[in-house]
Amino acid sequence: MTNRVFNFGAGPSMMPEAVLDRARADMLDWRHSGMSPMEVSHRSNLFQDLLIEIQQKCREIFSIPSHYQVLFLAGGAQGQFAAVPLNLTAKNSQVDYLHSGVWSGLAVEEAQKYAQVNVAASGQSSQFFSFPEPHNWQLNPEAAYFYYCVNETITGLRLRHLPSISVPIVADMTSCFGAENFDINQYGIVFSSAQKNLGQAGVTIVIVREDLLDLALPTVPGILHYAKQAKADSCVNTPPTYAIYILGLMLDWMKEQGGLLAIEKMNQRKAKLLYDYLETTDFYQPFVDPAYRSIINVSFRLANENQTSAFVSAAEKAGLVGLKGHKKLGGIRASLYNAITEKMVEALVSFMKEFAAKAG
Numbered sequence: 539m540t541n542r543v544f545n546f547g548a549g550p551s552m553m554p555e556a557v558l559d560r561a562r563a564d565m566l567d568w569r570h571s572g573m574s575p576m577e578v579s580h581r582s583n584l585f586q587d588l589l590i591e592i593q594q595k596c597r598e599i600f601s602i603p604s605h606y607q608v609l610f611l612a613g614g615a616q617g618q619f620a621a622v623p624l625n626l627t628a629k630n631s632q633v634d635y636l637h638s639g640v641w642s643g644l645a646v647e648e649a650q651k652y653a654q655v656n657v658a659a660s661g662q663s664s665q666f667f668s669f670p671e672p673h674n675w676q677l678n679p680e681a682a683y684f685y686y687c688v689n690e691t692i693t694g695l696r697l698r699h700l701p702s703i704s705v706p707i708v709a710d711m712t713s714c715f716g717a718e719n720f721d722i723n724q725y726g727i728v729f730s731s732a733q734k735n736l737g738q739a740g741v742t743i744v745i746v747r748e749d750l751l752d753l754a755l756p757t758v759p760g761i762l763h764y765a766k767q768a769k770a771d772s773c774v775n776t777p778p779t780y781a782i783y784i785l786g787l788m789l790d791w792m793k794e795q796g797g798l799l800a801i802e803k804m805n806q807r808k809a810k811l812l813y814d815y816l817e818t819t820d821f822y823q824p825f826v827d828p829a830y831r832s833i834i835n836v837s838f839r840l841a842n843e844n845q846t847s848a849f850v851s852a853a854e855k856a857g858l859v860g861l862k863g864h865k866k867l868g869g870i871r872a873s874l875y876n877a878i879t880e881k882m883v884e885a886l887v888s889f890m891k892e893f894a895a896k897a898g
């Protein structure tokens with residue numbers, strides 16, 4: 539028996555115990571090298587073979603065709619907030635962004651340093667708990683690309699429907715990549731750092747359509763340069779080797795669970811457990827408009843906000859941690875990333891019922 543807690547934190551997040559066990563077994567002698575995965579040269583055949591394997595696993599699990607490059611970069615998702623405009627605006631500096639919350643807001647701020655940003659729509663007037671309908675967006679058909687954050691992690695706002703968009707679409711999928719199905723063919727670029735659904739912080743998966751590789755400004759730092767990184771198999775410099783190794787274990791785990799569609803179904807069931815309960819009570823109040831609710835990050839407040847900190851500490855005592863809402867929002871947020879099981883969500887809902895019964 540271990541004393542591991544159920545970690546509902548927004549990230550770095552919980553990992554499946556099977557993956558941690560595997561990492562422990564490999565720690566002193568990985569693949570008969572006499573070294574841990576983190577002690578191996580990134581130029582060695584051992585690591586280069588691992589990179590090829592993980593590329594192939596990504597292509598299989600996410601159905602990525604050969605005209606997309608799969609890069610494993612450092613700098614986090616926020617590194618991509620700069621890399622995207624730097625890599626795509628040499629010929630045309632007009633770009634379209636949706637402002638749907640904190641993460642896309644930071645992406646807008648970063649892009650404004652390098653490009654002429656048009657905010658095509660903003661959810662600011664509804665405090666990012668809802669979003670304007672697509673027919674109200676002010677899209678620029680001349681833009682070099684259209685950028686949005688699919689799942690805003692802090693509020694738990696999920697943008698489900700895009701109108702038809704003729705320019706390349708760039709998506710920050712950091713909090714839903716690996717947790718929900720998507721069709722890569724609709725995108726020019728998809729990126730996600732790993733620490734939400736795919737392991738440990740340090741590596742960012744960047745999937746780039748090949749026709750977008752020669753649009754880079756001359757000032758792009760080499761380590762963020764998509765074409766250079768593609769040519770060097772993500773090894774322009776030392777890549778985050780251990781985070782890449784862990785990503786490989788997470789992809790194996792995903793395959794064992796039945797792949798992306800099976801994982802999405804499980805995640806939908808988990809979210810339904812929690813939202814269904816939230817519908818039955820006034821004690822807890824979800825923040826986000828039902829049409830835009832995330833299945834990954836579920837945010838709500840207690841009707842009596844004075845009870846929030848008592849809720850968080852009682853939950854911790856019950857082994858349910860990481861539930862305190864983001865400081866910009868307050869309230870409670872339960873992040874239901876891949877390693878959270880249905881049983882853990884059931885435990886959370888039982889706890890919430892008990893707390894409401896005692897306090898209400």
Ligand SMILES: *Cc1c(COP(=O)(O)O)cnc(C)c1O
Pocket residue numbers: 549613614615616617641687689690691710711712713731734
């Ligand atoms: C966590 C998160 C980020 C920030 O990721 P870093 O790897 O810390 O830069 C960006 N976008 C979204 C949607 C996130 O959830």
